[in-house]
Amino acid sequence: MTTPPQRGGRGPSPRARKASFPAVPAGVEDVVAIAWRKDVDAALAEARKADRHLLVDFNAAPL
Amino acid sequence: MESFVTQRFVPVKVHVKEQPKTFERFGVQWTPVLLVLDPAGVERHRWEGYLPADDFVGQLELGLAKSAFAAQKWAEAERLFREVAEKHPKAEYAPEAVYWAGVARYKGGDKEALGATGRALRDRYPQSSWATKGSVWVG
Numbered sequence: 277m278t279t280p281p282q283r284g285g286r287g288p289s290p291r292a293r294k295a296s297f298p299a300v301p302a303g304v305e306d307v308v309a310i311a312w313r314k315d316v317d318a319a320l321a322e323a324r325k326a327d328r329h330l331l332v333d334f335n336a337a338p339l
Numbered sequence: 340m341e342s343f344v345t346q347r348f349v350p351v352k353v354h355v356k357e358q359p360k361t362f363e364r365f366g367v368q369w370t371p372v373l374l375v376l377d378p379a380g381v382e383r384h385r386w387e388g389y390l391p392a393d394d395f396v397g398q399l400e401l402g403l404a405k406s407a408f409a410a411q412k413w414a415e416a417e418r419l420f421r422e423v424a425e426k427h428p429k430a431e432y433a434p435e436a437v438y439w440a441g442v443a444r445y446k447g448g449d450k451e452a453l454g455a456t457g458r459a460l461r462d463r464y465p466q467s468s469w470a471t472k473g474s475v476w477v478g
Contacts, residue, residue, distance in 0.1 A: 309341050310341055310344050310345060310350050311345070311350070312350050312351060312352040313349065313350065313351045313352070314351065314352060314353070314357075314358075315351075316351055316353065316358075316361055316364075319349045319350075319351045320349075320376070320380045322349050323348075323349040323376070323378050323380070324378050324379065324380070326349065326378075327378050328347060328348055328349050328378060329347060329348050329349070329375055329376060329377055329378060329383075329402065329403065329406060330348060330349050330350075330351060330374075330375070330376040330377075330378075330380070331344060331348040331349070331350045331351065331373065331374070331375060331399065332351045332352075332353060332365070332373065332374040332376065333350070333351065333352045333353065333371065333373050334353050334355070334361075334362060334365070334367045334370055334371060334372040334373070334374070335352060335353070335354060335355070335370050335371045336354065336355040336356070336370040336371075337354070339354065339356065339357075
């Protein structure tokens with residue numbers, strides 16, 4: 277992802293240049309590729325059966 | 340990261356608009372919040388906010404270490420906490436991992452572990468609250 281040039285073609289804003297993280301942090305593609313479940317109780321049963329831990333991501337991302 | 344998550348965890352996404360009762364059930368009042376539950380469903384670790392991939396993995400590793408500690412698997416817990424501290428030495432959770440590695444070692448029978456841990460925290464993370472907590476162990 278790139279920051280669109282500002283009016284006058286001056287390139288990314290000073291704020292964007294100073295940003296410590298890229299707009300899309302490294303690894304986001306991996307997160308997207310993960311097969312996230314939606315049913316906590318079904319996932320709990322799966323975790324118990326497989327002796328794995330559960331990672332639960334509570335979010336409000338745009339649907 | 341994907342393989343680490345899928346090999347060690349069953350991953351679940353819960354959206355505030357779709358499952359508000361699940362938010363209540365786990366006492367989540369803000370987003371994003373991430374929880375690590377052990378295989379029995381007991382919460383062992385949580386953190387707020389999305390992180391760069393390396394720190395995200397570090398938090399997952401910290402959760403696994405806390406889970407081993409809760410299960411009183413002292414040697415495993417110490418190893419996992421030390422791995423967190425060694426792999427992410429500059430992360431804000433690194434001194435916490437050093438602290439708990441020392442406690443796990445102490446619980447495993449090494450009575451000198453706390454003093455050594457207090458000194459390590461003082462030397463490596465002098466500004467950390469974990470160094471303050473460990474300072475009582477330094478004679």
